[in-house]
Amino acid sequence: MAGNEAPVRADESAAGIPDTAGESANLAQWLRRWAAxxxxxxxxxxxxxTLSYRALDDAAGRAASLLTSHGVGPGDHVSLIMPNVAYFPIVYYAILRLGAIVVPSNPLLKAGEISYIWQDSDCRxxxxxxxxxxxAELAAKDTGTDxxxxxxxxxxxxLAGQEPDTSVAERSADDTAVILYTSGTTGRPKGxxxxxxxxxxxxxxxxETLSHTGPGDVVFGGLPLFHSFGQTxxxxxxxxxGAALALLPRxxxxxxLEIVQDDKVTVFLGVPTMYMALLAVKDPQRFDTSALRQCCxxxxxxxxxxxxxxxxxxxxxxxxxxxxxxxxPVATFNHPDRPSKPGSVGTPIRGVEAKVVGPDDQEVPVGEIGEIVIRGENIMKGYLNNPTATQEAMRGGWFHSGDLGRMDSDGYFFIVDRVKDMIVRNAFNVYPREIEExxxxxxxxxxAAVVGVPDAVHGEEIAALITLKEGEAVTxxxxxxxxxxxxAAYKYPRIIRFGEIPKGxxxxxxxxxxxIG
Known part of the structure; x- marks a missing residue:
């Protein structure tokens, strides 16, 4: 986007979003509504x-009473560490209905990592x-967390011995509901x-605008619920x-595919490696996936x-x-009522703006690569106890994603790579995703995963770690x-290795x- 053109912005009408002016914005109200x-x-x-909405609401109410007996009240930070099991939503909505704040964490974290999060977020x-x-018990010895x-x-x-708390605490729109700790690829994780x-x-x-989910739908719950994608x-x-969530713990x-078949999943949510794994299943057509109407x-x-x-x-x-x-987490999407472009992450969602900027934070012309910046209703309040990081990320009122991308003449965005993943070989910028594609x-x-490795002659050399399909061979x-x-000659990987690609x-x-050596 060049010059003084306005950034791409989604429809701002926000049609269908209930007017919560003067009402509590507590997310836990959704559960209470459908239980009624x-x-x-x-x-x-x-x-x-199978938990009905009545049973889920009752269990969340009893869990809220249990948390109250441990001293949890409005504004308190409560850590939640578990995989995709039914206890997760029970405790999650229990925390919210008390007006407390959920601090979900990856169950695979070690004691030192847990201690850092609990201390940083003051989880009692x-x-x-x-x-x-x-x-968790080792971390508790360092932090005093209950x-x-x-x-x-x-x-x-x-829970059966608790009297269910049927109330939902009043919360304003700007009150914190959840603190998500980032992966910490650059220093300590930030909340x-x-x-x-x-x-x-x-x-x-x-x-309302992307999945068109409603009562009767079944949403696949294989994405980790402690992560923003699966949670939101x-x-x-x-x-x-008012739909059903079909959980897969691991x-x-x-x-x-068995869950898609048996539970008649209608909406499937996943990351690319999940879809790659589905394609690698032997004879996937043996599963009845006819209820599926949309994958995201x-x-x-x-x-x-x-x-x-x-x-x-x-x-x-x-x-x-x-x-x-x-x-x-959602900022842009290929909308179901508009043409979809393979390879594109779509256009900004309702209430969100996005643009592509250069190192000087000025917009770049259409088609040129720069950093994607975002602003709108979805942007976090900030990083907990870290005003310096917040200010850096929110320069000029725009959240700086750290992702390199471009925008075409139709306003569709394409992710090229992370800023930190870009490889510079002989002063040429090389984008790993292009080679991976x-x-x-x-x-x-x-x-396939393409990375840069230090090289005394070229600055960086291009390397690829490859996982082969079962039964296939290539040197x-x-x-x-x-x-x-x-x-192009400066782009192809000089170093190729075979093996399993590490995943989060x-x-x-x-x-x-x-x-890769």
Whole structure:
């Protein structure tokens, strides 16, 4: 976008979002609403377990009473450490209905990492699934945090002995609802404060303009609920819409397809590596996925070959979007009522603006690469106890994403790479995603991650870590020559290695953990 042109902005009408002026903005009201209107409708499914909206609301009320007995009140920070099990939404909405703040964390964190988060966010109480209690208990010794250990069965009995708290605390739109700690790729993790309005607006837009979810729908719950994508777009969106959430505690492609078949999932949410795994399942058509009407992808850019593969295999449309924890998370999306562009993350959602800027924070011309910056209803309040980081991220009133991208003449955004992932070889900028897209077209390649490695002659050299498809074979030299024939000489990977690509809890590739000598 050049010169003085206005940034791309979504429709600001916010049609369909309830007017909450003068009312409590507490997200927990959604659960109370459906418990009253459709009490017997399924809310949570996990294997053989089904919780109705009445049962989920009752359990959340009892959990709220339990938390109150541990001293939790409005404004308190409560840590929540567990995978995608039914206890997660029970405790999550219990915390919110007390007016307290949820601090969800990856269950795989170690004691030192947990201690840092608890100290930084001043968590006085933590609710932890028993499988992950040992590290939490070690952290508690350093922080004095009161740990409530959730032992399946025993915890149910504990809740049964509580009188359910049927009230929902008053919260204003700008009150913090959730604190999400970023991955910490640059120094210590930072706690992004998301308000009730941030999440509420993002959920309403997701449901009303993107997924069109409603009662009777079943949303796939395989994305980690402690992460913004799974929490906002799956769990909170399902509860906002009165739909059911079908949980999968640990992602496995065959189990995911079984859930899609058995629970008649209508909306599937995943990151690209999840979709790659679905395509790698032997004879995926043996599963009945006919109830699926929409797939949504986010977390990282989806290779075009994978998108086409999913649409062909499962006969369903894949809509790709973009966002970050700091944007609650959705910022742009391919809208279902507009043309979709493969490889694009779409246009800004309702109530959000986005543009592409250069190093001087000035907009760049259409088609040129720069950093994507965002502002709107979805942007976090700031980083907890970190005004310096907040000011740096929010320069000029725009959240600076750290992602490189471009915008075409139709206002569609394309993610090129993370600013920090860009490779500079012989003074030429090389964007790993471009090379990865090419590698995915090779018939033997299942997954590809391209990174830069230090080089005394060229500054950085281009390296690729490749996972081959089962039963396929190709040598490093053969794959190197194949790419060399199809891409500019300064771009092709001189170094190719085969192996498993490290991934984070959401299935996102962790390039910072790739070590290639």
């Amino acid at each position: 209107e459709t009490p017997d409708a399924p809310a949570i499914r996990q294997g053989a377990l 109480v933590a609710v932890v699934l028993n499988l992950f209690a040992p590290d 740990v409530i250990t959730v032992v399946p069965g025993e915890f149910d009995q504990l 992004a404060e998301l308000t009730h309005a941030n999440i509420g607006s993002n959920v309403a837009t997701m449901v 777009c799956a769990m909170n969106s399902a509860v906002y819409a 992602f496995d492609a065959e189990q995911a 992808s986010g977390g990282s850019s989806m290779p075009v070959e994978v998108l086409h593969g999913i649409e062909k295999t499962f006969q369903v449309t894949v809509l790709e979007g973009y966002g970050l924890s700091e944007t609650a 090419l590698l995915y077209t090779h018939p033997a390649v299942a997954e 490093e030299d053969e794959l190197r020559e194949w790419t060399k024939e199809r891409i 809890p959401t299935g996102k590739m962790l390039k910072r953990e790739i070590k």
